[in-house]
Amino acid sequence: MRIGLIINPIAGIGGRVGLKGSDGLETQQKALALGAQTLSHLRAGVTLETLFPVKNLFELVTAAGLMGETAARQHGFKPTVIGPQSSGLTSAEDTRQAAREMLDDSIDLLLFAGGDGTARDIFTAVGTRVPVLGIPAGVKIHSAVFATHPRAAGEIAASFIHGKRLELRESEVIDLDEESYRAGTIITKLYGFLNVPILSHKVQNKKAPSPGREFAQMDAIAADVIESMQPGWLTILGPGTTTRAIADRLGVPKTLVGVDVYEGERVIALDAGEAKLLDLIADQPAKIVVSPVGGQGFIFGRGNQQISPNVLRKVGRENIILISLMEKLNALAGEPFLVDSGDAGLDGILAGYMPVISGYHEKVIYRVSA
Amino acid sequence: MKAVAPKPSPRRFHQASWDEPVIFELSQPGARGVLLPEVEEAIELEVGDVSSHLPVSLKRKNLPVLPEMAQLHVLRHYARLSQENLGVDLNIDIGQGTCTMKYSPKVNDQLARSPKMADLHPLQDESTVQGMLEIMWKLEQFLKEISGMERFSLQPGAGSAAIYANVAMVRAYHESRGEGKQRDEVITTIFSHPSNAACAKTAGYKVITLYPDADGYPDLEALKAAVSERTAALFITNPEDTGIFNDRIQDFVKTVHAVGGLCVYDQANANGILGITRARDAGFDLCHFNLHKTFSTPHGSGGPAAGACGVAPALVPFLPTPTIEFDGERYRLEFNLPQSVGKTRPWYGVAQNILKAYAWIMSLGADGLKEVAEIAVLNNNYLLKKVLEIHGVSMPYSKGRHRIEQVRYSWEEMYRETGVHSEEMETRVADFGTHFWTSHHPYVVPEPMTLEPTESYSQADLDEYVAILKQVAHEAYTDPEIIHSAPHNSTVHQANHEPFDNPEEWAVTWRAYKRKTK
Structure with missing residues (x-):
């Protein structure tokens, strides 16, 4: 059993300082200059805490540094680290590369912490070839690929680790074009669909449709x-x-x-x-x-x-x-x-x-x- | 001597858990509960082989596969199951909102069990059952007065059966006017009881559902967009499951009447409005009561219950057959109703429940019925104030306003802050010897909880119930794991609901279970 984890360390960084999203290096630098905190690793941390009791039952595969490794070690995991070796600010290509390598490494479920932009990058990299579940950590959460709560994401992964079959649903990946969004016009696009585990029992309410x-x-x-x-x-x-x-x-x-x-x-x-x-x-x-x-x-x-x-x-x-x-x-x-x-x-x-x-x-x- | 230590709050509860098998698994071949006496020789000589009179088609080729058990084992089995239950006699049963779980006085059970009642047979001659017919006739008169309707049928054996009977009468009415085919749509609201949509759908109608406006009221503008010459009827509950009373209900009725549709009032639960508002006065053409809600007869866990259908004068010809008539001296059953929708179930109604409802109304009188509603509303608004003092719970819609007899609360804030779901709270609450119900599915109010305290519960009862909710809410914020892993002291357990969507993974009979688990 191998669970992948990719944290987009700059996801959500723009929201706190009113920049409407976090796409593009310039925006990220601007956000950091404005004193933004990167919170996505905290959100992913909640998910990791939920997984801690079953940590010996699976292998956590994650990307280097702030893209997962740091948070994983903080929470007592000994992850297998793959993907780009970037430190500090990361780019969309880093997310895509990490996701591709995890796909090649035949993980069973990919968790990612981010927002719509991250979901889009994951979709570009892996499509519907592996089950994916988003840990909500971005400014824009329009896509239907996120758990309702970081803990919920951990619970789904935990039940999967416990041997429960994943029920998958093709779920929408939607993103705004941030350049135009910042300029005051909204253009969204349906980019595609990820195979997302159904949020069952404890995660969404019990009778959520199968x-x-x-x-x-x-x-x-x-x-x-x-x-x-x-x-x-x-x-x-x-x-x-x-x-x-x-x-x-x-x-x-x-x-x-x-x-x-x-x-x-x-x-x-x-x-x-x-x-x-x-x-x-x-x-x-x-x-x-x-x-x-x-x-x-x-x-x-x-x-x-x-x-x-x-x-x-x-x-x-x-x-x-x-x-x-x-x-x-x-x-x-x-x-x-x-x-x-x-x-x-x-x-x-x-x-x-x-x-x-x-x-x-x-x-x-x-x-x-x- | 030393005084007994005061009991802590909430109470320390621990329920029996017998791990009891299904009764079929307890069967021992050859075991018997009762040995029937041999037929006496004199009788056998007189009547011969009785079973030879049965038609061949009625005779079993094989014996039924019933459990074979001694009396002690049967008794023990059901006594154990009864310990693994909660109910109005054990817990503060205010958590089953919309169901009106009031106290059903034991004296009424005794009346229903008396030989005078238990030995009645529906095939008896009318002249020998004048008393029972009188009770049925009089109960109809009471319900007429309570609702303002012209006539009632007590025949349906449940609330949904009553709604279905009303759907059938709506259809018969439109057919009698040559509009049966044209009027193929029934309108309801998302917070009306879902049986309205379900019964209409079952009867072949297309169903249009209205969502509430921002204040939680049924949306009058949506109704105006929905009505047309295809509208057969509006089926609506008021107050709805939110506890909000729709004070524009007459505008709803007028809007539907303007296009030639009928208006049907779901008064399954009329506990907050007895003696205060009447269906007919608001212009409704039909209504129904659940005798097992407002009128205190037991719910029976799936039946038999009793529904009562009321109709305005124009719908009287379509009532189920028979009706009960009184000529001033004698009571009789009237079967000659050429436009009737026919029977909704065998015979005349669930007689024991009709008797219990009659006795309950007689014991209270008109003023008493109104007081029932007043206390139910007062209890609900007291509970509302106390519940809203708990952090994490809210009352969606019409903030700061009172509710009638129930409230649909939301634990959404708690979920956002702790990740604890209302359904997990529900399981944990069972550890304190009570429960609450969330809502119908799919959830419209997120993380719901529906409470209805009725008139039966004391202030101390309500305070104890609130103390339990408060304790569990506190746990959600301080020790959520105790909730995630609940229950700890209760018989109930965490059930996997996913197989419910796959008929291959569940069975409603032992035979089906055996087949599917082979």
Whole structure:
């Protein structure tokens, strides 16, 4: 049993001093100059404390110095150290290199402490080839790959070490473009999916859905959407696993992070951009099916910018089908769905109450806010 | 002499743990609890071979695989299980919020067990059961007065069965007006009892669920966006499971009526509003009560319980059959109801529970019922104040405002600060001889806890319960491991809930268990 641990030592460093993220060496130096504390090793430390009682049952593989080794030794572990030998400030490439080497070293589970930027680097390096779980330690936590608490991450790893099988779910890696974020505009992108262990029993509440039940719920939503399809209409599926369930039920391919177009069970276009979408809907009616992206409930303007204001205006509000698992709605804690299409007038039109399909013949009326 | 040392608070509790097998595993081939007497010769001569009269299709080819046990072993088995239980007779049973766990007076159990009651048979001639019919008729009159409705059916054997009967009546109503096909949607709210959505779905309706507004009230604007000519009915609880009373309920009713839909009031738990508000006065067309909640009959751990469906005049023709009629002298069962939805269960209702509810209402009177509601609300708001003094717990929505008869609290702050979940707290609380319930799933309120103290509990009871919560909250902040590893003094244990999603990993019968574990 081998557990990998990568700490992004500068994750979250920007937040404390109001720099909106920590990407880029210049920002990090600026943050340190402003007196920022690096807290990610403290967060990872909580996870390590949870793992301490089982430390003899597994091998901890970590990266040098502040990327894991220091924290591991502080907490009484004798880790195997691999990866880049950097000290002090680290770069995104250091994270990627460490993750790649751990993958080559055939670890069974990779823990990383950081935020969305770190999640993105891990995704770039390992994709879905190894189970990954994030220890929340960054400024931006939009991705769905993080445990709810550093201790929760340790508990999942501990139960795995105790011989429990990991139940995996493909979970979204989302990141803001920090340069534009600092300049006041928000551009997020859905970068891909990591294979994240389901947060079971002690970690999330007991009846959190298992992958089997979640699949059944998605399939029920898909059945409802497919039942309402009409001949001659195009179906535009936004990114994500919930929309993919529709394609699965139809038996057609779907890109996980792209926007795809179908007519009934026929694929019209995969990974279509705005121009392609406008071309297709020029003289054919269409339904747009999207589910909220990430934890903040954005339905347009995050991760699906291909469905542009022009596309939305042409298709019309009444032809937008929102779909979501109930758990995802509840995770919003009462906050409305958000739209940020880049066209304030259109956002105003989309705002209000919209039906959201949450199961077969089950809908929720949910608020959308511009 | 020396005085006995005062008892510490919270009390030191230790429950029995018998490690008792399933009863099928205790079976010993050949063991018997009762030996039936041989048939007397004279009888045998008179009637011959009785079993030969049974149709062949009813005869078993093999004996049923029942446990074979001596009486002592049966008694010991169930006595042990009873020690591994909590319940209203043992613990301060205010933690099962929404369930209205009040005291069920023992005298009512005695009435139900009396031979006069126990020896009744539903096939007896009406003339020989006038007393029971009178009780049923009178209970209907009480419930009419309490709700303002026109008529009631006492037939359903549970709360959800009553909701299902109401769904059936809604459908029959719309079908009678030629709108059955068109009206295929039922609207409910996320904090209404989930049986409303479930029963509507089971009956074939599409279900639309409304989320609350920022203050926790059902969202009227969301309702306006949901209603249409497809709306069959609104099924709504009030106060909802948050304990918040929806004071715009008449606007909800008007909005649904405006599109031709019906309004159905889930009053399974009416404990906070007895004698204070009435379903009909708010414009509702149907309602239902759980006699085992508000009206003090035992819950029966899955039944049989009793639900009572009330309807406004326009829905009377659709009531389940039979109804109980009184002509001023005689009580009788009326079966000739051409538009009735038919039967929801055999016979006329769970007679023992109907009797207990009748006796409970008779012992209190109208003023007493109102006092029940007043004390239940007072108890709840006292408890609320005490619970909110504990660090780590909060009351989501409408901060600083009172609640009616229950509160859905949140331990989210504690979770964020300690990593201790409400479900772990729940397990640890069992070490002090009580429990609390979180909420229905999926959780809308994070890290939930739902408490409903009813009118039955004293101030000292409530204080003791709060002291337990306080102790466990203190542990979460100072020694969380004692909670993570709980329970320590209780029969319950940490169960792995994951297999629940996989039917291959659980069984509800011994036969299925044997098959799946082969």
